[in-house]
Amino acid sequence: MKVCIISILGRPNVGKSSLLNKIIKYDLAIVSNVPQTTRDQIMGVYTENDYQFVFVDTPGIHKPLNLLGESLNKEAFSSINDIDCILFLTPVNEEIKSGDKLILERIANSKNKIAVISKIDLAKSPDDISKKIKSLEEFNFQKIISVSNKNDKSIDSLIEILKEYSYEAPPFYDEDYITDKSMRFMAKEYIRESAINLLTDELPHSIAVEVQDFIEEEDRITINAVIYVKKDSQKGILIGKGASMIKKIGTNARMKMGHQFNSKVTLNLKVKVSNKWINDKSALKKFGYN
Template sequence: MNNESFKSGFVALIGRPNVGKSTLLNQVIGQKVAIMSDKPQTTRNKIHGVYTTKNAQVIFVDTPGIHKPKHKLGEFLTKVAEKTLNEVDLILFVVNADEQIGGGDKYIIDRLKQVSKPVFLVINKIDKVHPEQLLPLIESYRNEMEFSEVIPISAMHGNNIESLLEQIINCLSEGPKYYPDDQLSDHPEHFIVAEMIREKVLQLTREEVPHSVAVTIEQMQRREGKNLIDVHATIVVERASQKGIIIGKNGTMLKEIGSRARRDIEKILGDKVFLELWVKVQEDWRNRSKLLKEFGFNEKEY
């Protein structure tokens, strides 16, 4: 391979909460590296997914959805997303095909106008609309800002993903290979395991326990002489009533969370997993700097 012809770069996925950024990242990488939920603000940290071919390596950064913050955690997440824009080589602004341009999109566009990086408009969920509906939507976005490319896709079904990847690689400059060929994410296994557990909480508890949930991994180690990994994790909530919901009647909800999470964790780790879960109340943790830091949201890093 000729090193001079190898391209690489960092690409940010930006957009309002719940436009399918994590679904797109997982579709591109071919494995779950970002958690998915139909609730907004699911992604809390910058998730890096690595896509490598013979001639290129693209490091995708899936940012938290940009929105008007309601608490300290929200302020932190918006700062993370906005800072990312200045650290990457290319930005994918992801929007929904089945929603008209709104105030939240214009809020993001105002920030994108201040960035001197190429911006692709990626219109997701095209499977939900008639093709004729796309042209006026594209026009309304183009009236707000000039985009380097406009690419309609369906992240869920994989439509037009190959074309998107080709155009991303065309836009990148020559550069080094940052990660080995078989590495799909730069996050440690502890982080991904905690995210898998949090995803199941979000999926199973619906509206009752929205985003007042954090997951910490207390212990993760291979059992001696066996192909078995012991994982001990704590699910942290803000109120006793939420703890009751997560545990469920006779512990049924917690068992279901554990059993679904264990299946995903086994796929990622490639081994059998013994997963033990506890639930703990930490009142109003999303507004307490000390606890935010303890749960991995360290403002100084950003």
């Protein structure tokens, strides 16, 4: 067996989670159009014939405005240690920004690093891709490639390139293993994903989810969870008129859990206010952001 451990790095909202999900063919990392959706390192395992790749999806690296932001950056940069290859994602339709340069400085001395130009379906012409490649040439990447999550061939090409960085070793995990994350963790993330995709403005950044009970029975999983927000006014928005919004959030999350967990799911949601959780170390630890 040949193996490789790969860290996926980039600014918020550049397509890291979408790429991971596409590679492993499973909705593991939650996805939305809201920056900083990913708050944890998410490990996904791809096994094919004689190869096994362990991918680590990371929170988007950004200039932190609070303790949560500092925690997310720390989580992302910690993934650089003990890995074999780095995928640095940057969208075709965006210039190299200060956030990119922060990452590029940190990985400057990393040996095996590949620049991945993402979202190439947004390119207006082939020249856009050429210009993007040129802007990356000064950063000493071993390879610069482009991918589209809508094009399986580009994903296959990425896998073939990663095989060049693999080495002989016993497999880290069984052939059917996908992730180290528990169903309880995934339930928390699916609830947060549902809320993020139904809400607007800054409210998604103010949300934290705590799964208080995860009860597995023979024919059903029962989940009791609390969604926390920072303000009373946000609580009203999250619940909605006649509890309409919280019902939508619950329905969408429950349907996804049922599909992903292959089980009937009962989901009970509550909404609470925690004024300073985003800057409170004990609260961040409670929600899993150490």
